[in-house]
Amino acid sequence: MTPTRRFAQAVSLVALMTLFGAAGYILIEHMSVLDAFYMSVITISTVGFGEVKPLSPAGRLFTIGLIVTGVSSAIYLFSVIGELVIEGSLKEFLGKSAMNRKIHNLQEHVIVCGFGRFGRAVVEELTRNTVPMVVIEADPARQAELEATATLHVVGSALEDSVLEDAGIGSARAIIVATGSDADNVYITLSAREKNPKILIYARGDLDAGLRRLKLAGADQVVAAYQWAGMRIAASILSPSVVDFLQLSVPGRESEVDLEEIKISPESPAAGKTIAAVERDNPRLRIVALKRNDKTLELIPAADTQIELDDLLVVIGESDSLKHLASR
The missing domain is CATH 3.30.70.1450 (Regulator of K+ conductance, C-terminal domain)
Structure with a gap:
């Protein structure tokens, strides 16, 4: 389990013990909600500010049990925080939280699955035209490059439903499926169509069988990158003026x-x-x-x-x- 996952677990555990302690003081000692939470917090944190009122024998036994269990939870939380700070993971954790909030607030954005050569070209063009987007990349080694360009991203496999949901598949207007595997692209296309029936799906394929299956899976547009590149080179030989005109009129190039x-x-x-x-x-x-x-x-x-x-x-x-x- 990652340190950030343990941190979330530890916070949840301490919060649960605090609520449990407050409930116990309300039921056993008939304290007000504020006094009960005060007693629960000072007991778990071991600050020793003193009791709100003298406790009954039952209340003392309950406090002993709360100290044993609650203090252990608090110590676990402090140790995880220390681990985050020592490993330099706290900044990363807070950065991920901020990025997740930004992704959660996106509407009508574009999701790009795969940050290879094809996906990188797509991202550069969308960035140039200030299109809101989220990149899904399975290779953690490419995370530094995404962070350097301030691109919103999710590190994980787009084959997993949770990763697509983290990228905001439900509110996205389009998804570009650009991994290096035709089989993976077909599966991602099916998953995207299931989670958002209205989304526009643009998929990359290499083999003829992959292109055919991508269309059957529900892709709105299928692109054979190598085939288009070959056709473009051949066209530049056969009709160079036409190709020059097409390059001149590419949208968003400020020509x-x-x-x-x-x-x-x-x-x-x-x-x-x-x-x-x-x-x-x-x-x-x-x-x-x-x-x-x-x-x-x-x-x-x-x-x-x-x-x-x-x-x-x-x-x-x-x-x-x-x-x-x-x-x-």
Whole structure:
């Protein structure tokens, strides 16, 4: 058992003995709640401030028993605290507690399972765009790197339900399953879908069988990292200008040309207008796709298409113009 686990156990034991002692003084000596807790605390802590009132024979016997059991509990607590301080674990324990509170308060965040090369690239991109996230990493050796970048994280295996719950799976909006094992990724996908049916699941796979099973397990999008890298290299040979354009328009890169997704809210000036009207009001932008409700993504929507509330627009254009439209 880890020192931090023993500390929690020791605190619980002392609290339980304090409550037991107070209850005993209330029942045996008919003390008030305050006096009973006072007697219980000074007995367990052995400070010897004196009794609230003379005790009956039954009360004295009860006090003897409380001293034997309660003082042992207090000594155990002090020894665990000493161990935490000596081993330098107290700071780590308090840091973990603070981080756990931050994770508990997150809503609509992203969980990244695996901090290998693939997962690290995802984390860097999400960090650049200030997306709230939690990283789950099974290798304790990578904890120092996560702490250095102030990334919220849980050290443990995402195969365990408790670890997913510690990462806030119930309130997350998306999970990226990026471990190095296709079998583990399939299992994590199943677990995530069970714990949060509405969560978006993006999974990495290497083998064709793994990619197929990830889709069957409920992944919304499956990525074959090596396959995409190979296709990108081949495309750069066949159509270098197209690849250069795609690199230029990667969302969030602060380049001259950007590509963004914009959701139409009731306050948006684009609501009720046509595609042509929005592009006329923003000459440096072009709407290249529209997604409405659960329908499939419509590429190059017709100019007379009327924009409705909750529509998702994929817009390409000058970065400053995109930021201006998104802010409105």
